[in-house]
Amino acid sequence: MSDKSLFIYDGDCPFCNHFAQLVELKSRLPKFEIIDGRKNLALLSQLYKQGYDLNKGAILMNGGNIMHGASAINWICSEIEEPSNSLLELLRIIFTSNKRTKFLFPFLLWGRRLSLTLKGKVWQPVNENNQFF
Numbered sequence: 001m002s003d004k005s006l007f008i009y010d011g012d013c014p015f016c017n018h019f020a021q022l023v024e025l026k027s028r029l030p031k032f033e034i035i036d037g038r039k040n041l042a043l044l045s046q047l048y049k050q051g052y053d054l055n056k057g058a059i060l061m062n063g064g065n066i067m068h069g070a071s072a073i074n075w076i077c078s079e080i081e082e083p084s085n086s087l088l089e090l091l092r093i094i095f096t097s098n099k100r101t102k103f104l105f106p107f108l109l110w111g112r113r114l115s116l117t118l119k120g121k122v123w124q125p126v127n128e129n130n131q132f133f
Contacts, residue, residue, distance in 0.1 A: 004031045006061040007076065008044070010054055011036030012121045013112045019091070023076060026085035057109065070105035074098050 007023065009016040024034045037044045037054045044054060050066070052059050057069025060076065067075050077095035080088065095101045116122070 003063075004033055005029070005063075007032065007034045007072070008037045008040070008047070008054065008059040008061070009034065010058070010112070011038050012116060012119070014115050014119075015108065015111055016058060019073075022083075022085060022088045022091070023080075026083050026088050027076075027080045028082065028084070029076070029079055057105065069109075070098075070101045073105070073108075074101040077101075 007020065009020045011017055011020075020034045020036075023029065023032070035043075037059070047059055047066070048054075052066060052068050058072050060067040060072035062075065073095050074097075077092045080092045083089045083092055094104070
């Protein structure tokens with residue numbers, strides 16, 4: 001796993017889903033894998049036990065490091081060099097600043113919760129026993 005980065009996002013969140021698709025299709029990041037955390041509950045449960053809650057932001061595993069929430073988004077945007085999409089370029093410009101990312105991230109979480117509520121989805125994924133994380 002040390003030579004690959006793994007980005008775990010909430011596939012039910014339209015914002016997370018769109019960001020993940022943009023990064024996967026347009027970022028040109030080498031050795032970068034993106035997975036929907038809701039479809040990988042065993043891994044999500046393991047990460048939750050280590051203190052990484054998908055409800056509080058996406059998770060990035062890079063080498064031996066785990067980044068969560070604002071740090072994960074900041075790292076991804078800092079690694080993108082020449083995106084082939086104008087929206088991804090705008091996100092890269094905004095979120096390469098650690099200060100801006102930390103300031104804006106709570107608004108992203110709020111938007112996620114609102115969008116999931118409007119879709120009739122729960123904010124948090126459930127584990128194999130249908131218990132909320």
